[in-house]
Amino acid sequence: MVLSRVGAACVLHVRGELDFDTVPAFIEAVLAALDGACRLLVLDLAALEFCDSSGLDAMLDARANPHHTPLVLVAPTPPLLRVLEITGAGPFFVTAASIQHALACHGLPAT
Template structure:
């Protein structure tokens, strides 16, 4: 058995209204989920003009139940901010976790518009890309 070197965990944010993009690399697990949530919540704090939060999982190496819990917590924060959460470039293992737990649609359902209370349904595939 070969032990491959792990990808270091990193979270980078890029806030260009109307979009906040968060790139996640490495393993999203018990040891790293706090840093992930803090980065997203910090980027949302005081932000104006944001409509979308895009989590880019192109370089995600693994996720465990703590990482899934972090996604649910981030969903609460993005919903409270009135933004739409997108889960971009999901690797197959992340899709399997989201399907087995039946949370993909919950995480990416369009948010209610803050000004009218109406749902923002102009997103394809319930916000999942």
């Protein structure tokens, strides 16, 4: 996982698997992003290959963060979309096709 900033947004690039073994690193990265200066948390999921229930739970926790920072899932992969559909969690998330689209939808510049 790689965390970067784009203006007032924090972008967490999630690659590979988001499961029981990798959730602690995901949570650590989310907590680092939610430092108060982040106005939007973007999860770039284009390279996510697998997500289990612990990964979904961690994403739901990130969405319900104590700072009330909005969360956007960017480019969710078909396996993740299937998990969201099966669990009924899809409506809890905002999705966008690209990082630029996520930023624009929240009135943030892409620089």
